[in-house]
Amino acid sequence: MELRIMLVEDQTVVREGLRQLMESDPELKVVGEAATVAEAVAQAGRLRPDVILLDLKLPDGSGLDAARQILKGSDPPAIIVLSTYGDAALVKSALALGASGYIPKTASFAEIASAVRTAAQGGVVIHPSLAGKLAGRGDEELREEEIAMLRLLAEGASYAEIGLRLYLSERTVRRHMNLLFEKMGVQNRTQAVAEAMRRGVLN
Structure with a gap:
């Protein structure tokens, strides 16, 4: 089954790299890209992807704002935060909003692809490097x-x-x-x- 992916990342080089990595897997298809909170919310509603890979630092606000708005929709996509920030409070905030995972940008493509598949099936993914920060x-x-x-x-x-x-x-x-x-x-x-x-x- 082909999974429809949307990328939300304001750095063009990172976004293009992610697209190439995603599309190297025949089961993953990038159906849209966004660089701002506003674009992310609009495109998520229009494209209805299965999974969104979401950066937290965007020019017009936090990726958490985008997640909050997107997840209010009917049958929303799974959202995986892909960020350089591994602060426990941010991870907890993302999960509390309903995000399906939190992965550092240092993760391998295999880890990201695996997280996408798990999230698409309704699972929750926390990268091992962050799991210890969520004790309690x-x-x-x-x-x-x-x-x-x-x-x-x-x-x-x-x-x-x-x-x-x-x-x-x-x-x-x-x-x-x-x-x-x-x-x-x-x-x-x-x-x-x-x-x-x-x-x-x-x-």
């Missing part, structure tokens, strides 16, 4: 929509059923749940429900 994420406060998903999980609802109840696609639910598991420090549905009960959020 399991105590983060849960948002209202996350608690709603956990309640439905506790009722035994499937991802498809959760999507119907919350007016989301199954792919979007899967992505949100993977991010939620990461946030709670759990591995699966059963652990997530048990942890939610421990926290008292299902009362």
Whole structure:
């Protein structure tokens, strides 16, 4: 299956290099490029890519602003932050917004391509060089929509059923749940429900 990729990067040389790397893989197709927050939001809505590789430092604002706007859309693409900045607060902010991954620009092409495939399938990717900075994420406060998903999980609802109840696609639910598991420090549905009960959020 061919994956549709969009690149958001203000440095032309980096963007062109990424395009060449992506298109060296027959399963990856770059369908659009953007150099600003405004271009990223407009093109994401028009092109509807599967995955966006997103730089954080853009001329008209932060890539996080672009991610926030893009992820508000219906059935949004997976977003992987590709940045030179590996600060734990930035990584956590990106994941809290709903980004599907955070990869340093020093990562190999194989790592980036693997992250793209994982994100497209609803997974979450944190580069090993950043994983250690995220210790303790399991105590983060849960948002209202996350608690709603956990309640439905506790009722035994499937991802498809959760999507119907919350007016989301199954792919979007899967992505949100993977991010939620990461946030709670759990591995699966059963652990997530048990942890939610421990926290008292299902009362």
